Amino acid sequence: MATNLPAQTKVKRILIANRGEIAVRVIRTCREMGIETVAVYSTADKDNLHVKMADKAICIGPAPSAQSYLKMESILMAAMHTQSDAIHPGVGFLSENAAFARLVRDNGLIFIGPDPEVIELLGDKVQARETALKYGLPVTPGTGAVIANEGAIEEAKKLGFPVIIKAAAGGGGKGMRIVRKAEDLEENITLASREAQANFADGTVFIEKYLENPRHVELQVLADGNGNVAILGERDCTVQKNHQKLIEESPSPGVTDKMREAMAAGAIPMFASLKYKGAGTIEFLAEEEKFYFMEVNARVQVEHPVSEFVSGIDIIRQQILACTTGSMEIDPVQINLKGSSIECRINAFTPGTITRLEIPGGIGVRFDSFLYNGCTIPPHYDSMVAKLIVYDTDRKKALAKMDRALRELVIEGIKTNIERQKFIINHPVFHNGVFGTSWYADIEKEIENGR
Numbered sequence: 001m002a003t004n005l006p007a008q009t010k011v012k013r014i015l016i017a018n019r020g021e022i023a024v025r026v027i028r029t030c031r032e033m034g035i036e037t038v039a040v041y042s043t044a045d046k047d048n049l050h051v052k053m054a055d056k057a058i059c060i061g062p063a064p065s066a067q068s069y070l071k072m073e074s075i076l077m078a079a080m081h082t083q084s085d086a087i088h089p090g091v092g093f094l095s096e097n098a099a100f101a102r103l104v105r106d107n108g109l110i111f112i113g114p115d116p117e118v119i120e121l122l123g124d125k126v127q128a129r130e131t132a133l134k135y136g137l138p139v140t141p142g143t144g145a146v147i148a149n150e151g152a153i154e155e156a157k158k159l160g161f162p163v164i165i166k167a168a169a170g171g172g173g174k175g176m177r178i179v180r181k182a183e184d185l186e187e188n189i190t191l192a193s194r195e196a197q198a199n200f201a202d203g204t205v206f207i208e209k210y211l212e213n214p215r216h217v218e219l220q221v222l223a224d225g226n227g228n229v230a231i232l233g234e235r236d237c238t239v240q241k242n243h244q245k246l247i248e249e250s251p252s253p254g255v256t257d258k259m260r261e262a263m264a265a266g267a268i269p270m271f272a273s274l275k276y277k278g279a280g281t282i283e284f285l286a287e288e289e290k291f292y293f294m295e296v297n298a299r300v301q302v303e304h305p306v307s308e309f310v311s312g313i314d315i316i317r318q319q320i321l322a323c324t325t326g327s328m329e330i331d332p333v334q335i336n337l338k339g340s341s342i343e344c345r346i347n348a349f350t351p352g353t354i355t356r357l358e359i360p361g362g363i364g365v366r367f368d369s370f371l372y373n374g375c376t377i378p379p380h381y382d383s384m385v386a387k388l389i390v391y392d393t394d395r396k397k398a399l400a401k402m403d404r405a406l407r408e409l410v411i412e413g414i415k416t417n418i419e420r421q422k423f424i425i426n427h428p429v430f431h432n433g434v435f436g437t438s439w440y441a442d443i444e445k446e447i448e449n450g451r
């Protein structure tokens with residue numbers, strides 16, 4: 001059933017359990033919705049932009065994330081103390097932590113995200129693969145959980161080398177190992193499992209066939225928690241360095257209407273039956289017309305603005321409405337996607353103080369960031385300091401716009417990847433749109449030589 005009635009939330013105050021650009025992003029939408037915001041911050045972030053922008057701000061601990069942004073009890077206390085009605089987890093940190101979502105719910109607050117049971121199911125990649133299979137989605141050929149010396153070699157041989165060992169609880173491109181020969185498998189399973197245990201407190205690993213140069217394609221999902229599921233088209237995140245995304249765009253130059261429809265045909269009933277709530281992403285690897293389910297990220301993603309540009313929908317607004325009212329302002333069957341949008345992640349190679357900042361502007365240009373003149377980038381957190389996003393009526397124009405916006409962007413005082421992004425955006429292969437996830441590694445030498 002369509003839910004195009006104007007949804008209204010009674011929520012008055014939201015605490016944002018995050019920092020940096022995503023905290024700023026959430027504050028902006030809250031303000032437009034008339035919702036007050038509470039920022040939390042570590043001592044290293046006392047002058048961070050999100051602290052200045054929020055209606056209230058509470059220090060939750062020292063610089064290391066484990067003692068601040070990952071400290072569930074401190075964040076909950078801050079929310080209770082400020083009489084917040086809900087907590088928005090942003091991306092990273094506690095955003096896919098089922099225990100945190102449960103703690104928030106058990107204390108009578110609203111978690112802006114799916115239910116903890118759903119986060120748990122989707123957060124385990126082995127279980128998520130099984131769930132996707134149930135809805136007829138092709139998954140990357142692979143195994144269930146494996147143990148080093150118990151038939152894993154046989155299973156990997158069946159898949160055919162190379163294979164990739166992945167952590168069931170993995171994320172952020174961490175803990176993956178590519179294995180090209182049977183004799184290297186056992187040792188790598190042991191190492192991967194140890195790494196997984198150390199990073200994600202769960203040593204479960206599984207094996208997938210390693211696709212040599214696929215595209216990374218994902219669907220943006222918005223769901224109201226009552227079975228209404230909207231797909232805001234796909235994003236292409238094929239430009240990656242060490243499995244981490246650098247540039248994203250929508251639509252994908254490698255996805256046909258047929259593929260898009262087939263992906264959505266599996267994703268919609270899957271998210272509907274899970275009673276999925278809020279924003280989520282279903283990720284696939286694609287080789288030509290073939291695509292394989294990889295995982296679900298049960299939260300908003302860094303690259304969501306490209307989907308906002310092509311759909312005209314504020315994803316954070318609909319996410320908040322879905323999670324606080326059970327309905328959204330959009331009609332899933334009437335999502336109109338138009339034009340082409342590209343995002344460049346701007347990463348800092350060094351911490352430091354911004355001595356000069358010039359932000360690009362003009363029609364179809366968006367700059368999501370926590371930078372301001374004179375601000376300090378602490379060394380403790382993610383290296384991404386900004387996202388530059390452009391929109392135009394077609395990909396060719398969007399590329400020209402990104403080039404001119406990157407030329408306008410000036411960030412001094414720290415070293416950034418702006419020059420690299422210019423190089424990629426202007427590369428003939430990127431213009432053609434025919435490339436895979438290993439393309440960036442191929443051109444890195446050219447980039448370093450400044451050619």
Ligand code: ADP
Pocket residue numbers: 140164170171172173174176208209210211212214216240243244283285294295437
């Ligand atoms: P994470 O959750 O850590 O981000 P993902 O499972 O989303 O990990 O994978 C991240 C990236 O790793 C993918 O976009 C892709 O480049 C690479 N990758 C993952 N699985 C495979 C595979 N089976 N074959 C080839 N590349 C893969």
